[in-house]
Amino acid sequence: MDVLTAIYQRRSIRHFTDAPVPASLVHELIRAATQAPSAVNQQPWVFGVIRGRRRLDGYSERAKAHLLAILPQALSLHRRADTLASHEYNVFHHAGTLVFIAARPAPHHPEEDCCLAAQNLMLAAHALGLGTCPIGFARPWLNLPAVKAELGIPGSCHVVMPLAVGWPAGQSAPVPREPPEIVCWQEDARPAG
Numbered sequence: 648m649d650v651l652t653a654i655y656q657r658r659s660i661r662h663f664t665d666a667p668v669p670a671s672l673v674h675e676l677i678r679a680a681t682q683a684p685s686a687v688n689q690q691p692w693v694f695g696v697i698r699g700r701r702r703l704d705g706y707s708e709r710a711k712a713h714l715l716a717i718l719p720q721a722l723s724l725h726r727r728a729d730t731l732a733s734h735e736y737n738v739f740h741h742a743g744t745l746v747f748i749a750a751r752p753a754p755h756h757p758e759e760d761c762c763l764a765a766q767n768l769m770l771a772a773h774a775l776g777l778g779t780c781p782i783g784f785a786r787p788w789l790n791l792p793a794v795k796a797e798l799g800i801p802g803s804c805h806v807v808m809p810l811a812v813g814w815p816a817g818q819s820a821p822v823p824r825e826p827p828e829i830v831c832w833q834e835d836a837r838p839a840g
Protein backbone atom coordinates (compact mmCIF):
# COMPACT_ATOMS: atom_id res chain seq x y z
CA MET A 648 0.00 0.00 0.00
CA ASP A 649 1.42 3.39 -0.89
CA VAL A 650 1.64 5.99 1.81
CA LEU A 651 -1.02 8.33 0.39
CA THR A 652 -3.55 5.51 0.23
CA ALA A 653 -2.78 4.64 3.85
CA ILE A 654 -3.14 8.28 4.91
CA TYR A 655 -6.51 8.68 3.21
CA GLN A 656 -7.90 5.25 4.16
CA ARG A 657 -6.87 5.01 7.82
CA ARG A 658 -9.73 5.39 10.30
CA SER A 659 -9.94 5.06 14.04
CA ILE A 660 -11.26 1.54 14.55
CA ARG A 661 -13.62 0.84 17.45
CA HIS A 662 -14.77 -2.69 16.64
CA PHE A 663 -12.32 -5.55 16.63
CA THR A 664 -12.56 -9.27 15.90
CA ASP A 665 -11.48 -11.83 18.51
CA ALA A 666 -8.42 -12.84 16.45
CA PRO A 667 -5.20 -12.11 18.33
CA VAL A 668 -2.50 -9.89 16.84
CA PRO A 669 0.71 -11.94 16.59
CA ALA A 670 3.55 -10.60 18.74
CA SER A 671 5.73 -10.43 15.61
CA LEU A 672 3.32 -7.86 14.12
CA VAL A 673 3.38 -5.83 17.33
CA HIS A 674 7.17 -5.72 17.03
CA GLU A 675 6.85 -4.67 13.38
CA LEU A 676 4.54 -1.81 14.33
CA ILE A 677 6.93 -0.63 17.01
CA ARG A 678 9.84 -0.78 14.55
CA ALA A 679 7.81 1.36 12.13
CA ALA A 680 7.10 3.82 14.93
CA THR A 681 10.81 4.26 15.59
CA GLN A 682 11.38 5.36 11.98
CA ALA A 683 9.65 8.66 12.80
CA PRO A 684 11.71 11.83 12.80
CA SER A 685 12.64 13.30 16.17
CA ALA A 686 14.23 16.53 17.30
CA VAL A 687 18.04 16.29 17.06
CA ASN A 688 17.36 12.56 16.53
CA GLN A 689 16.78 12.27 20.27
CA GLN A 690 14.41 9.27 19.82
CA PRO A 691 12.80 9.89 23.21
CA TRP A 692 10.15 7.16 22.86
CA VAL A 693 9.67 4.04 24.91
CA PHE A 694 6.90 1.52 24.29
CA GLY A 695 4.53 -0.49 26.40
CA VAL A 696 2.47 -3.47 25.27
CA ILE A 697 -0.55 -4.76 27.17
CA ARG A 698 -2.23 -7.83 25.77
CA GLY A 699 -5.33 -9.79 26.66
CA ARG A 700 -8.94 -8.70 26.58
CA ARG A 701 -9.64 -9.70 30.18
CA ARG A 702 -6.69 -7.67 31.42
CA LEU A 703 -7.61 -4.67 29.24
CA ASP A 704 -11.27 -4.88 30.26
CA GLY A 705 -10.16 -4.59 33.89
CA TYR A 706 -7.89 -1.65 33.08
CA SER A 707 -10.77 -0.02 31.18
CA GLU A 708 -12.92 -0.05 34.31
CA ARG A 709 -10.10 1.47 36.33
CA ALA A 710 -9.33 4.13 33.71
CA LYS A 711 -13.03 5.06 33.58
CA ALA A 712 -13.30 5.29 37.35
CA HIS A 713 -10.25 7.54 37.43
CA LEU A 714 -11.59 9.82 34.68
CA LEU A 715 -14.92 10.17 36.47
CA ALA A 716 -13.08 11.00 39.70
CA ILE A 717 -11.07 13.79 38.05
CA LEU A 718 -13.96 15.21 36.00
CA PRO A 719 -14.20 18.42 38.01
CA GLN A 720 -10.60 19.17 37.06
CA ALA A 721 -10.90 17.89 33.50
CA LEU A 722 -13.81 20.07 32.48
CA SER A 723 -13.45 19.24 28.82
CA LEU A 724 -14.48 15.68 29.63
CA HIS A 725 -17.79 16.71 31.16
CA ARG A 726 -19.82 16.15 28.01
CA ARG A 727 -18.45 12.58 27.96
CA ALA A 728 -19.47 11.82 31.53
CA ASP A 729 -22.56 9.80 30.55
CA THR A 730 -20.53 7.72 28.13
CA LEU A 731 -17.85 7.09 30.71
CA ALA A 732 -20.32 6.18 33.41
CA SER A 733 -22.01 3.59 31.21
CA HIS A 734 -21.13 0.04 32.14
CA GLU A 735 -21.08 -0.93 28.44
CA TYR A 736 -18.43 1.61 27.47
CA ASN A 737 -15.01 0.06 27.13
CA VAL A 738 -12.21 2.59 26.95
CA PHE A 739 -10.18 0.25 24.72
CA HIS A 740 -13.16 -0.74 22.55
CA HIS A 741 -12.55 -4.37 23.57
CA ALA A 742 -9.27 -4.50 21.67
CA GLY A 743 -6.99 -7.36 22.64
CA THR A 744 -3.81 -5.30 22.39
CA LEU A 745 -2.81 -1.87 23.63
CA VAL A 746 0.48 -0.33 22.57
CA PHE A 747 1.40 2.89 24.27
CA ILE A 748 4.16 5.31 23.43
CA ALA A 749 5.74 7.17 26.32
CA ALA A 750 8.31 9.95 26.36
CA ARG A 751 11.56 9.74 28.26
CA PRO A 752 12.72 13.06 29.67
CA ALA A 753 14.46 14.81 26.76
CA PRO A 754 15.39 18.42 26.08
CA HIS A 755 13.45 19.07 22.87
CA HIS A 756 9.68 18.55 23.35
CA PRO A 757 9.73 14.76 23.38
CA GLU A 758 5.92 14.53 23.28
CA GLU A 759 5.84 15.78 19.68
CA ASP A 760 8.28 13.07 18.64
CA CYS A 761 6.09 10.46 20.31
CA CYS A 762 3.06 11.70 18.37
CA LEU A 763 4.97 11.36 15.10
CA ALA A 764 5.92 7.82 16.12
CA ALA A 765 2.27 7.10 16.86
CA GLN A 766 1.18 8.24 13.42
CA ASN A 767 3.82 5.99 11.83
CA LEU A 768 2.52 3.09 13.90
CA MET A 769 -1.10 3.73 12.89
CA LEU A 770 -0.28 3.99 9.20
CA ALA A 771 1.89 0.86 9.31
CA ALA A 772 -0.93 -0.99 11.07
CA HIS A 773 -3.37 0.07 8.39
CA ALA A 774 -1.01 -1.12 5.66
CA LEU A 775 -0.84 -4.50 7.43
CA GLY A 776 -4.64 -4.78 7.63
CA LEU A 777 -4.76 -3.94 11.33
CA GLY A 778 -6.94 -1.30 12.95
CA THR A 779 -5.90 1.20 15.61
CA CYS A 780 -7.53 3.82 17.77
CA PRO A 781 -5.76 6.47 19.86
CA ILE A 782 -7.09 6.22 23.42
CA GLY A 783 -6.68 9.60 25.07
CA PHE A 784 -9.16 8.52 27.75
CA ALA A 785 -6.57 6.05 29.10
CA ARG A 786 -3.76 8.58 29.42
CA PRO A 787 -4.56 10.17 32.81
CA TRP A 788 -4.89 6.76 34.43
CA LEU A 789 -1.75 5.33 32.79
CA ASN A 790 0.21 8.34 34.07
CA LEU A 791 -0.73 7.84 37.70
CA PRO A 792 2.50 7.09 39.61
CA ALA A 793 0.93 4.01 41.24
CA VAL A 794 -0.23 2.63 37.88
CA LYS A 795 3.16 3.26 36.30
CA ALA A 796 4.78 1.37 39.17
CA GLU A 797 2.29 -1.49 38.81
CA LEU A 798 2.81 -1.82 35.05
CA GLY A 799 6.58 -1.34 35.12
CA ILE A 800 6.56 2.05 33.36
CA PRO A 801 9.53 4.14 34.55
CA GLY A 802 8.31 6.96 36.73
CA SER A 803 10.28 9.51 34.69
CA CYS A 804 8.41 8.58 31.49
CA HIS A 805 5.20 10.29 30.44
CA VAL A 806 2.62 8.23 28.56
CA VAL A 807 1.77 10.25 25.45
CA MET A 808 -0.23 8.01 23.16
CA PRO A 809 -2.05 4.81 24.05
CA LEU A 810 -3.20 2.99 20.91
CA ALA A 811 -5.73 0.15 20.78
CA VAL A 812 -4.66 -2.37 18.13
CA GLY A 813 -6.59 -5.25 16.60
CA TRP A 814 -8.15 -6.76 13.49
CA PRO A 815 -11.01 -4.52 12.33
CA ALA A 816 -14.50 -6.00 12.48
CA GLY A 817 -16.20 -4.41 9.48
CA GLN A 818 -15.73 -1.04 7.86
CA SER A 819 -15.62 2.33 9.64
CA ALA A 820 -17.36 5.28 8.04
CA PRO A 821 -15.06 8.09 6.96
CA VAL A 822 -14.93 11.03 9.33
CA PRO A 823 -15.25 14.23 7.28
CA ARG A 824 -12.49 16.80 7.40
CA GLU A 825 -12.85 20.56 7.20
CA PRO A 826 -11.12 22.17 4.25
CA PRO A 827 -7.65 23.27 5.33
CA GLU A 828 -7.40 26.81 6.60
CA ILE A 829 -4.20 28.21 5.10
CA VAL A 830 -3.50 31.33 7.11
CA CYS A 831 -0.17 32.21 5.55
CA TRP A 832 1.29 31.64 2.09
CA GLN A 833 4.04 34.00 1.10
CA GLU A 834 6.37 33.76 -1.84
CA ASP A 835 8.48 35.88 -4.07
CA ALA A 836 6.56 37.75 -6.74
CA ARG A 837 6.59 35.83 -10.00
CA PRO A 838 8.10 37.57 -13.00
CA ALA A 839 5.30 39.04 -15.15
CA GLY A 840 4.15 36.73 -17.96
Ligand SMILES: Cc1cc2nc3c(=O)[nH]c(=O)nc-3n(C[C@H](O)[C@H](O)[C@H](O)COP(=O)(O)O)c2cc1C
Pocket residue numbers: 657658659660661780781782783784785822
Ligand atom coordinates in the same frame (compact mmCIF):
# COMPACT_ATOMS: atom_id res chain seq x y z
C1 LIG B 1 -4.94 12.58 21.04
C2 LIG B 1 -6.13 11.76 20.62
C3 LIG B 1 -6.92 11.16 21.58
C4 LIG B 1 -8.01 10.36 21.19
N1 LIG B 1 -8.71 9.68 22.17
C5 LIG B 1 -9.70 8.85 21.81
C6 LIG B 1 -10.36 8.06 22.79
O1 LIG B 1 -10.07 8.11 23.99
N2 LIG B 1 -11.33 7.21 22.38
C7 LIG B 1 -11.68 7.10 21.05
O2 LIG B 1 -12.56 6.30 20.74
N3 LIG B 1 -11.07 7.83 20.09
C8 LIG B 1 -10.08 8.69 20.43
N4 LIG B 1 -9.40 9.41 19.47
C9 LIG B 1 -9.76 9.23 18.04
C10 LIG B 1 -10.46 10.44 17.43
O3 LIG B 1 -11.79 10.49 17.90
C11 LIG B 1 -10.42 10.30 15.89
O4 LIG B 1 -9.07 10.31 15.47
C12 LIG B 1 -11.17 11.42 15.17
O5 LIG B 1 -12.55 11.33 15.44
C13 LIG B 1 -10.98 11.34 13.64
O6 LIG B 1 -11.37 10.08 13.15
P1 LIG B 1 -10.37 9.14 12.34
O7 LIG B 1 -9.21 8.79 13.24
O8 LIG B 1 -11.18 7.93 11.96
O9 LIG B 1 -9.89 9.89 11.14
C14 LIG B 1 -8.33 10.21 19.82
C15 LIG B 1 -7.53 10.85 18.85
C16 LIG B 1 -6.44 11.58 19.24
C17 LIG B 1 -5.58 12.21 18.17
